[in-house]
Amino acid sequence: MIKSLFYSIAFHTLMIVLTILSLPFMLREPINLPPIVSVELIQISDKTNIPYAPKARKIIEETKKKEEKRVVSEQAPPAAKAKEKPDRIPLPNDKKEEKKIVKKKQNPEEIKPQIRQSSEFEKKELINTNEIAALIDKAKEVQATEQNKNNRITQSNKKNSFATGLTLSQEDALRAQIFGCWSVPLGLPYDQNLLVRIKLQLKKDGTILKSEILDHERMNRPGQKFYKVLAESALRAVRLCQPLKVPPTGYDKWKDLQLNFNPTEMLKG
């Protein structure tokens, strides 16, 4: 009896000890696993986004060359894009290889199966996210062309119609024409705000119907004598240049035109 009682106590104690000892192990595993998985997920998504962007951009450029106008792609939107997507299928495959290499570099071998699962799971979604990424890239492209326009790196003949309604080459031609007509007053104080905005209303042949200096009240302010000189020189340039070199079509787009004259950089030398 005492023996059996002793065995019972011993076994129960053993069970309790084992339970106590085993519980931390039970806890450790779920704590360890999720972070590893989540970290990997983040890394994969990072890697996938970077290589997709330039390639997607290339495809967009290619499709753009095929398309005559953007308006066409607007009117036949998602279906047309969906048809193009088979062309892009090889791209994710390429990237899969890249992904694996990355994983090997950064993580121990034990976690491979989990990563594979997650990456395979992602693969299905990637097709969708890539499309969105491609669209985002397209948006970035538009921004980039706008920036290019601002930076005057304007040698391409790509359409810039989203921003201005003039192609970059048309805009360049207009700008070059006005450069030639504008005799910049060299004595202006370049540490002051030298932006003169002139709003024009044009006729179809590029001659000026109406011109207006947008900040004309500044011309009569004390201490802004230089601004009057600058604004007059800009207005003189526009009048000398007319008829302005405007596109033969799309009159509604450019009949109202704003020219922003700012010689600051030129005067700083």
Place this chain on the structure above:
Amino acid sequence: MKRIVFILFIYLFASNWSYALIQVDITRGNLDPLPIAVSPLHVDIKSENFKELKVKNLGDQISKIIENNFKNTGLFNPLKKEAFVQKPDIAHLKPRFEDWRLIKAQALVTGKLLIKDEKLKVEFRLWDLTAAKEMTALAFTTTPSNWRRVAHIISDKIYERLTGEEGYFDTRIIYVAESGPKNQRVKKLAIMDQDGFNTKYLTLGNELVLTPRFNPTNQMVTYMSYFRNLPRVYLLDIETGTQEIVGNFPGMTFAPRFSPDGKKIIMSFAKDGNSDIYTMDLETRIVERITEHSSIDTSPSFSPDGKFIAFNSDRSGLQQIYVMRSDGSNVKRITFGKGIYGTPVWSPRGDLIAFTKMHKGRFYIGVMRVDGKGERLLTENYYQEAPSWSPNGRVLVFYRETKAGDKGRGFSAKLWSIDITGYNERKLATKTDASDPSWSSLLSK
């Protein structure tokens, strides 16, 4: 889902595109000289001759002076009178803008003059031919002998109206007129209009004179002259011709210059064999020491606000340019380029310092920002130095010497001017050889 996103994007861009006002940025223009037509001033038939002045030609002569001033700036292209489409007798009325535009003129100057009761009355108008409107119109009355100054004042007004900065035509240049062989030069103090006319000699040439500098009020000049083989600083009143010695300093004195308010003179002189910079109050004659260093500190020049002084010093080994506060504190070296730097002169605008640089046996005139950055060498030659600013800070005048051959033959010293852009280098017409020029501020200010 993807369709919605796509349509949303298209909608957003399409809406921007269809309503945006086209804007084009123009950040550059041309630097071609502005075509300007200066019509001879119409002479009123009621005009009377004045002494030796032939009133008949006066309108033509004034227009020629204006044209010459504009041509020398490099910023204007005065058109030939043969191409003019309207005669002066009607041009003082409203011009026929379209006719003037035919000869590619962008601005037109017209005017008339009348001499009556020993008074010269000149009116002028500046027309914007592209806008077909009057830009400015002014009238002056003065004694007829002042007719050249009137032409310069008109030039200044037109220049200011078209460029946005003050002109520099109604100004004078003081310089050292030189004559004789190189080893026996006779040096006289001379003054002339900026276009080389009306030269007057202020000293007789029996004493050696150096470094004349204008007072900001133009009536006084400070210069150095050797008296009993010792250089002394003098003050000369141009209007009255009186001169006086500014203190009796020990040892050598160098390069005196006025402070912007004209109340002090800044200079360097050697005491116990070491040159430092000093100022002297012209009223109280109190001398204040500004630098105290074992090196040679010379050529001080005030900033236009009077808060800083630029000078050259060899404290780093080679002669370089330094800037300090006007009390002598916070000394900073601003030139670090190869070669020797000297004669710093602060621009009247306050944004640049002009200097002379010597490198590998060649002399350069250059400008840099007041922190020493953005150094631009404008001209290079065998020997040239002493830049002086035009009152609007656009042009520098300096002197250039040619290499002398055997027995001093072939040697000459002439005044030259150059634009701060490095263009439009011109030799100034002086009756004799000339050195050490100093440009006055506007006389009519």
